[in-house]
Amino acid sequence: MSTPSLTAPGPGGTRAGAAGGAGYRVTYPRVLRSEWSKLWSLRSTWYALTAVVVLALGLGLAIGAAFTDGGDDGPGDPVDTTLLGLNFGLLILPVLGILTTAGEWSTGMVRATMAAVPRRLPVLWTKAAVFGAVSFVLTLATALVTFPAAQAFLADTPLAARLGDPGVARALVTTAAGAALIAVLGVAVGALLRSVPASIGVFVAVLMVVPGVVPLLPYGWAEDIVAYTPLAAMEPLMAAHPEPDLPTVGAALVSMVLWTAAGLAAAALRLRRSDV
Numbered sequence: 001m002s003t004p005s006l007t008a009p010g011p012g013g014t015r016a017g018a019a020g021g022a023g024y025r026v027t028y029p030r031v032l033r034s035e036w037s038k039l040w041s042l043r044s045t046w047y048a049l050t051a052v053v054v055l056a057l058g059l060g061l062a063i064g065a066a067f068t069d070g071g072d073d074g075p076g077d078p079v080d081t082t083l084l085g086l087n088f089g090l091l092i093l094p095v096l097g098i099l100t101t102a103g104e105w106s107t108g109m110v111r112a113t114m115a116a117v118p119r120r121l122p123v124l125w126t127k128a129a130v131f132g133a134v135s136f137v138l139t140l141a142t143a144l145v146t147f148p149a150a151q152a153f154l155a156d157t158p159l160a161a162r163l164g165d166p167g168v169a170r171a172l173v174t175t176a177a178g179a180a181l182i183a184v185l186g187v188a189v190g191a192l193l194r195s196v197p198a199s200i201g202v203f204v205a206v207l208m209v210v211p212g213v214v215p216l217l218p219y220g221w222a223e224d225i226v227a228y229t230p231l232a233a234m235e236p237l238m239a240a241h242p243e244p245d246l247p248t249v250g251a252a253l254v255s256m257v258l259w260t261a262a263g264l265a266a267a268a269l270r271l272r273r274s275d276v
Helices: 016-020 028-041 043-066 078-082 086-107 110-116 121-151 168-193 196-216 221-226 230-237 249-273
Strands: 005-007 025-027
Touching (some): 025 028, 043 078, 078 121, 078 168, 086 110, 086 196, 168 249, 230 249
Antiparallel strands (some): 005 025
16 A cells, blocks of 8 residues: 655645656655654753653652551452552643644744645644653653552462453553544644643633532533543543443543544644634
8 A cells, every 4th residue: 555645845836846756745644753853852852751750650659668558448440440540641741732833933933844745734733642652651651660669568468360360451541542542632722722821721721720610510411521531531531440430441531532633633624624
């Protein structure tokens, strides 16, 4: 199967130059490599991803070392408790995703990007693919290190668990999948609003403020809706044994996919219909 190409204008604004040499062909793999290079050229990428790992591992080890079984309500879920530090990552990753997109509009670099890829949408798809893949791999690797490291302190406690125990491996994978989807949602919001402060403000409102306010409404369905917002939907994904009053793992994952797909669709629509 041939590699799909996105022909860029040749010299003088014509497409003839594109047909005359491979150097003028804009293909998806090349756009993908470009976005990969841009992501890792940002110092904020290194700082943010390091913070995700350090916070998750550090807090996981601290919880494991300090845990005492003194509660009447049970010790909690072994995966959710040991990966508590990854909740910081669920805020850091989407903010970094916003910086990778809205940051280009803020600096004006987007003009060069869109001149190189005139059809525009491949830029959005490859940004989402690159950042989503990086977020998934980083979160999964961090979880696979943090969980057994914390469990080294939790032997002979009610939180003791192994990777082979029912629900544990699934929880680690769905945690990474959920984190990747929230990260890509950040990419979408940044591409839609094109302003770093506005994007972060809207994202924080959708993830944290609105879910805290909606349950105050005098309607029984309000809490049901909140359970399917991105951060709330992470609860069953991060638990080896989700509480029965939470959405199922499948329903939570589908809701997060829909949130991310809606964000990308809105960003793609604006990208096609508005000027850079």
